[in-house]
Amino acid sequence: MMGLGFVPIFSLALLVSISSAEISNKVGINYGQLGNNLPSPSESVELIKSLKAKRVKIYDANPDILKSLKDTDIQVSIMIPNELIQNISKSQSLSDHWVKTNVVPYYSDVKIRYLLVGNEILTNPDTGTWFNLVPAMRRIKASLKSHKIKKIKVGTTSAINVLESSFPPSNGTFRSDISGPIIKPMLRFLDRTKSFFFIDVYPYFAWADNYKNINLDYALFKAKNLTYTDPGTNLTYTNLLDQMLDAVVFAMKRLGYPGVRLFIAETGWPNDGDIDQIGANIYNSATFNRNVVKKLTTKPAIGTPARPGWVIPSIIFALYNENQKPGPGTERHFGLLYPNGTKIYEIDLSGDTPLSEYKKPLPAPTNNEPYKGKIWCMVAKGVNETAVRDALSYACSQGNGTCDAIQTGKKCYKPDSLFWHASYAFSSYWAQFKKSGGTCSFNGLATMTPKDPSFGHCKFPGVTL
Ligand SMILES: *[C@@H]1O[C@H](CO)[C@@H](O)[C@H](O)[C@H]1NC(C)=O
Ligand SMILES: *[C@@H]1O[C@H](CO)[C@@H](O)[C@H](O)[C@H]1NC(C)=O
Ligand SMILES: *[C@@H]1O[C@H](CO)[C@@H](O)[C@H](O)[C@H]1NC(C)=O
Numbered sequence: 001m002m003g004l005g006f007v008p009i010f011s012l013a014l015l016v017s018i019s020s021a022e023i024s025n026k027v028g029i030n031y032g033q034l035g036n037n038l039p040s041p042s043e044s045v046e047l048i049k050s051l052k053a054k055r056v057k058i059y060d061a062n063p064d065i066l067k068s069l070k071d072t073d074i075q076v077s078i079m080i081p082n083e084l085i086q087n088i089s090k091s092q093s094l095s096d097h098w099v100k101t102n103v104v105p106y107y108s109d110v111k112i113r114y115l116l117v118g119n120e121i122l123t124n125p126d127t128g129t130w131f132n133l134v135p136a137m138r139r140i141k142a143s144l145k146s147h148k149i150k151k152i153k154v155g156t157t158s159a160i161n162v163l164e165s166s167f168p169p170s171n172g173t174f175r176s177d178i179s180g181p182i183i184k185p186m187l188r189f190l191d192r193t194k195s196f197f198f199i200d201v202y203p204y205f206a207w208a209d210n211y212k213n214i215n216l217d218y219a220l221f222k223a224k225n226l227t228y229t230d231p232g233t234n235l236t237y238t239n240l241l242d243q244m245l246d247a248v249v250f251a252m253k254r255l256g257y258p259g260v261r262l263f264i265a266e267t268g269w270p271n272d273g274d275i276d277q278i279g280a281n282i283y284n285s286a287t288f289n290r291n292v293v294k295k296l297t298t299k300p301a302i303g304t305p306a307r308p309g310w311v312i313p314s315i316i317f318a319l320y321n322e323n324q325k326p327g328p329g330t331e332r333h334f335g336l337l338y339p340n341g342t343k344i345y346e347i348d349l350s351g352d353t354p355l356s357e358y359k360k361p362l363p364a365p366t367n368n369e370p371y372k373g374k375i376w377c378m379v380a381k382g383v384n385e386t387a388v389r390d391a392l393s394y395a396c397s398q399g400n401g402t403c404d405a406i407q408t409g410k411k412c413y414k415p416d417s418l419f420w421h422a423s424y425a426f427s428s429y430w431a432q433f434k435k436s437g438g439t440c441s442f443n444g445l446a447t448m449t450p451k452d453p454s455f456g457h458c459k460f461p462g463v464t465l
């Protein structure tokens with residue numbers, strides 16, 4: 001009797017654990033490698049475990065990383081680099097070869113569960129590849145099938161700007177240039193293969209672009225009695241992330257795919273940034289990441305107002321501050337860890353640590369309001385001299401008069417050093433071209449300073465914020 005009763009209960013439990021394993025609400029970490037000072041793959045995997053990440057996403061299929069993930073319980077997401085998509089879309093044998101080389105050798109020991117075809121392709125200016133995307137996804141799926149690999153879901157990551165409208169959430173609509181020709185067949189593929197719509201979703205950027213109208217606490221899951229009710233649905237929102245996710249849900253519904261599941265491929269909040277970037281600090285980063293982990297790991301799942309109770313598998317961006325990421329300063333400061341492996345603030349991605357147990361005080365934020373004052377653009381510390389030389393001639397070739405003051409005998413000629421000449425050129429270039437979109441970045445060679453570098457008769461042009 002006992003035996004007979006035991007068997008069905010046991011199989012039921014097994015069944016439940018299998019299906020929930022497939023779509024568990026565990027949180028993971030994006031392991032980006034765009035730094036020249038990062039720990040080795042094996043050290044990194046130990047750090048990933050110490051953060052209690054249950055998933056990891058990498059931006060390629062790096063064999064050293066995959067080897068280091070052997071026999072761990074971490075679910076792994078690998079990626080086909082953007083450059084390969086066009087060729088793979090046109091050749092089944094190339095697709096087969098990629099899977100045979102990058103997946104098959106690891107699949108038995110490494111829990112590879114997601115294979116992403118490209119990174120934010122539909123935001124990439126190379127529009128030619130857009131049309132290769134879904135065909136490449138189909139080919140990769142077929143290659144996996146031919147190797148009888150069933151546990152790997154195939155998808156691709158999208159930035160939130162695949163939407164042309166996201167507010168109110170019920171008005172969520174895909175961009176008209178991609179909606180019919182690309183998104184619709186993609187959703188058909190994702191629906192048929194029970195995969196996910198992988199979305200990179202950053203309340204930070206939405207808030208920073210519109211900080212006058214969006215309450216910071218609402219973006220940080222801290223607004224106690226601030227809600228927004230969508231007039232189109234009467235659904236009530238308590239945070240910005242839910243709004244952004246539901247905008248995608250309604251956009252998919254509009255195209256006839258109301259059931260495709262969401263997977264947060266990236267979310268996070270920068271712990272630092274440039275002087276002209278608002279709200280990028282350790283306090284906000286810790287608050288966002290801790291709160292988002294809590295929301296996403298709560299059991300039973302919370303979901304969103306449009307999809308209450310739905311599990312949303314998620315991956316935080318990112319493991320490290322990556323010093324070689326191009327773009328504004330925030331790009332290089334999304335890490336949970338410094339490059340030396342030290343946590344920037346306490347965080348436990350399993351969600352098992354209650355918020356009240358994060359005891360170490362966080363530094364008070366000082367840049368939650370926009371910076372007001374004059375700033376200059378200087379050569380950053382410890383950067384490649386050859387690259388600075390190239391950037392100097394680039395800056396000087398752009399404008400009439402940008403570099404007049406550093407010509408022989410002119411007011412800023414002395415000291416005749418690369419640092420001072422390039423810093424002058426960067427400041428002068430930025431002052432002249434900020435209006436038309438010029439930035440103080442120079443591929444990470446430049447940094448902003450509120451301290452006037454002018455000396456003697458040499459006056460550095462500055463930008464007033
Ligand atoms: C794609 O295929 C073309 C033609 O065979 C080849 O020249 C090119 O190098 C390939 N591109 C990549 C990124 O492998
Ligand atoms: C809804 O989205 C469309 C574009 O898809 C936009 O033109 C319109 O202004 C949006 N409606 C509201 C109320 O924001
Ligand atoms: C909540 O609302 C009350 C009254 O509307 C207001 O006084 C209070 O400051 C609000 N609390 C927060 C945390 O926003």
Ligand SMILES: *[C@@H]1O[C@H](CO)[C@@H](O)[C@H](O)[C@H]1NC(C)=O
Nearest residue numbers: 170229230231232233234235
């Ligand atoms: C929202 O609620 C209001 C007031 O209860 C009601 O008049 C309206 O029809 C509702 N709208 C929707 C879309 O359900």
Ligand SMILES: *[C@@H]1O[C@H](CO)[C@@H](O)[C@H](O)[C@H]1NC(C)=O
Nearest residue numbers: 337338339340341342343344
């Ligand atoms: C790691 O790097 C951070 C930031 O540079 C620094 O504050 C910290 O002291 C370093 N920790 C160790 C153990 O080196």
Ligand SMILES: *[C@@H]1O[C@H](CO)[C@@H](O)[C@H](O)[C@H]1NC(C)=O
Nearest residue numbers: 383384385386387388390391
């Ligand atoms: C320095 O920059 C130059 C030009 O951009 C590049 O060719 C060179 O490889 C760089 N050197 C190092 C050590 O990164």
Ligand SMILES: *[C@@H]1O[C@H](CO)[C@@H](O)[C@H](O)[C@H]1NC(C)=O
Nearest residue numbers: 398399400401402404432433
């Ligand atoms: C710089 O060049 C632009 C475009 O060629 C011109 O409109 C502008 O007047 C020039 N400015 C100076 C200071 O020469």
